Amino acid sequence: MASPTFTDILTLHYLSKSRFPRYIMASLYRLRGLQSIATRSRSEFTNLTRPTTPRTFLRLNSSQSQACNMSATTTQTKTSTTSASADPDISQISWSSPSTTAARSNVADLLKSGWSLSHTKDGLEREYVFGGFAKAMDFMNQVAQQCRITRHHPEWANVYNTVRIRWTTHNPKGLSEKDIEMARFCDLKAIELGVKSMSKSDWSASAGGNGTVLESMIPAGSACGVCEK
Numbered sequence: 001m002a003s004p005t006f007t008d009i010l011t012l013h014y015l016s017k018s019r020f021p022r023y024i025m026a027s028l029y030r031l032r033g034l035q036s037i038a039t040r041s042r043s044e045f046t047n048l049t050r051p052t053t054p055r056t057f058l059r060l061n062s063s064q065s066q067a068c069n070m071s072a073t074t075t076q077t078k079t080s081t082t083s084a085s086a087d088p089d090i091s092q093i094s095w096s097s098p099s100t101t102a103a104r105s106n107v108a109d110l111l112k113s114g115w116s117l118s119h120t121k122d123g124l125e126r127e128y129v130f131g132g133f134a135k136a137m138d139f140m141n142q143v144a145q146q147c148r149i150t151r152h153h154p155e156w157a158n159v160y161n162t163v164r165i166r167w168t169t170h171n172p173k174g175l176s177e178k179d180i181e182m183a184r185f186c187d188l189k190a191i192e193l194g195v196k197s198m199s200k201s202d203w204s205a206s207a208g209g210n211g212t213v214l215e216s217m218i219p220a221g222s223a224c225g226v227c228e229k
């Protein structure tokens, strides 16, 4: 049995990196009389054929992928959605200023993707669950940075890995385009940080709208002392 030459080893290496199926590789070695290589231990062979860099896939649930779809379009151009779900009722929304067509379309998309309208109808609410406290803090810090840029702040609460967030405008009171923009920003940040779940927040619905941590701290859209001035 011929022992492999340096060229054989290089060829083997090259073919392995190109991830040829193992059985083709084995036949090639046999053809070339390199039985010693063809019958090498399985693990040695597997190590050669395994891709060198691990691949990670982000598996998104439907609301997360919808949020991603939305990010690919601008506020102005977004006019339709691929979702088959029924159009949410946006007629009840209490707007901060007269709403534009784009704002109405975008808020409908957000509602379809899992945001809910606050019980006072002037805000958007959602709940994110992260891998742990550190991730939840990263999320809050990154959203806070964006708040400094947009000069707009959320009403939110955190317990360990969970962040509940509400976007509403205090002055003039109601839902505004900034709320919509920030809600979308939150979804994208959360996905970027590997959020575990993005669910509809039921903080308004539960206990008649005032039974949750945040509701007892801050009634929806309450004065913040700065916005009211």
Ligand SMILES: C[C@H](O)[C@H](O)[C@H]1CNC2=NC(N)=NC(=O)C2=N1
Pocket (backbone or CB within 6 Å): 151, 152, 153, 154, 168, 169, 170, 171, 172, 226, 227, 228
């Ligand atoms: C002066 C300053 O821009 C305003 O007070 C901003 C600050 N952040 C705000 N945030 C929110 N949520 N609503 C507001 O009306 C608001 N107003």
